[in-house]
Amino acid sequence: MKQESVMIEMNENLQGHVFSARVPVGAVELESGEVLSDVVVYVEWVGDLLRHREQAILLCHALTGDAHAFDTAEKPGWWGPLIGAGRALDTESHVVLCMNVLGGCSGTTGPLSICETTGQSYAGQFPEITIRDMVRVQHLALRSLGVTRLYAVLGGSMGGMQALEWACSFPSFVKHVIVLAALPVFSAIGIGYNAVMRQAIERDPAFQQGDYARYGVFPKDGLTVARMLGMITYRTAQLFEERCGRSISEQGTFEIERYLVYHGEKLVRRFDANSYLRLLSAMDGHHLGRNRGTLADAFGRITARVTMVGIENDLLYPPDSIKQAVCAAREAGVDAVYQEISSPYGHDAFLLEFDQLDAIFRDALAHAVPKNSIAR
């Protein structure tokens, strides 16, 4: 791989500066055997990259998230309140980074990127990717940026799958892993909900087998319906009852329908349908034990301390199933602990319950780390 220069941009934020860069990592052979040439990873970070390159913290985003975890004057970040000097993710002692995932549509190589051999965007031809592929590309990008050790990897939902894969794929690189609302193996019901979302998109006539851009169309109805379904599963019946109940919106529909349609159509304006499909497939395929013997064998590779966080009334990742995963990990020798978030929000609590997240992160990151390591 030839040496590439990395352009670094800098944005003011409330706590200092948010840096961003598009990091080229060269050709990447995917788990499927296919090769993606000239992969570029979009990264944002806060903190001193040079000084804390052995103490970096990596945040992994969820399905429709992006690298913008950090608050800026222009736009709040998805974990903004948790990041900064003296905060749970402390930018005085760490550099905190977040990358758009491989296959995404917010800066990193994905279906919208130009394919070198055709000169056109990959669109429907973009290969299937896995959570492991995402993590391997993140590792390459970190190495390019000079990061030599991760103090912690954190993520919720699809981000939690990545965090777990990090612990398994690069054990010596990672000290702490915090996995929120995710499991070592994606569940049948999760695959089921993804199947409905996939069918909604692929059956939209505007989908055109993924080549919608070439026809100047977009499967907006399919993606809207998919997102509507997503939004229901990310929250709880109790919350919808309290917030929406049976009230009627100005449009004359029930308030909950207005709310869901609003969020469905909002996603269409910022997310690519092919990316959405590739990320669904990556989630479907998520299995920590794949090609690693048993799940216990996979756990056996992990040396990081693992904190797994369940969320009360999470429809997709019920606390009980996360507790079972913690037990299985402990039996396989992992230093794993369980924490729980109490919330009316359900699954989405990992993006909303900042006070509880703050406490869990502080506790997990301070814990069981040799004192000389903390003092450093």
Next chain:
Amino acid sequence: MKQESVMIEMNENLQGHVFSARVPVGAVELESGEVLSDVVVYVEWVGDLLRHREQAILLCHALTGDAHAFDTAEKPGWWGPLIGAGRALDTESHVVLCMNVLGGCSGTTGPLSICETTGQSYAGQFPEITIRDMVRVQHLALRSLGVTRLYAVLGGSMGGMQALEWACSFPSFVKHVIVLAALPVFSAIGIGYNAVMRQAIERDPAFQQGDYARYGVFPKDGLTVARMLGMITYRTAQLFEERCGRSISEQGTFEIERYLVYHGEKLVRRFDANSYLRLLSAMDGHHLGRNRGTLADAFGRITARVTMVGIENDLLYPPDSIKQAVCAAREAGVDAVYQEISSPYGHDAFLLEFDQLDAIFRDALAHAVPKNSIAR
């Protein structure tokens, strides 16, 4: 209303005969104020209509159900094992009837019916209907058939909504009501899931604002996606995990996706999209207290004994919410009791757990009825 003759057909079944008739009930003014002329109700029944017209039992079907509750040589009925001589719904001492709902597509007036004024099918012009409209039409049909009293009304899900409305709309007509997996007021999350299904259908370009038949098309993709979502919510995560897990189907997709697509496409072959939409709206509008003062006032009208049955892990109608409804009904003076079905199936258990249904029905129908009434 002029006197109409009712053609009665007769089919053999294992227990004797299943009769069926298309019963004209004349013009019906809907709750909305709109008038449907020449409404016809498709009815099936087992037992002696003349002898047991004061001891009739009415079964109300769910969203995609129909009047065929009874086993015949040709086709099993949805509550077949519960109906017959000596069974829980005893055809020796009762006549057991079931009708396709108003707005449905299996024999009763609905969007597929011919509108007298246009000479064409109503299609998208079919008016919005309510659960109360369905019940009122059932009452008219029963009267046409000479039924003067219902020993019991039973139904699950949308059928349970009808059963409750029966108790409230025609208190002196009904002795027992058994409501399975339904509530007095439809929930926000229920409306939410219905909204996703509605959007999936209406956003299918083949929907053509409901006039698809005129264009020779059908919104099969939209209805397929809607049904896929329905199927997920009718079962439990645990069941899908055990039955499907992460197995791969012959088509190369995950087994759960194959299963959901199979059921989605199967519904398309037997159900009309406009009917589906009208029934969703009827469910959305379900509120026992509508135009009756408070919910307590509505309960106050009920004189029947009410058995409400919750199903373990029912995503749509959690047992706790049904228990609360029973408490509210009791506080309003209703002779209401709660029963629970333990099942891995979730919501659909009311169509599957025949042993438990049998026991619950026998218990409920034998209970609190004056002895001379039972002996008759």
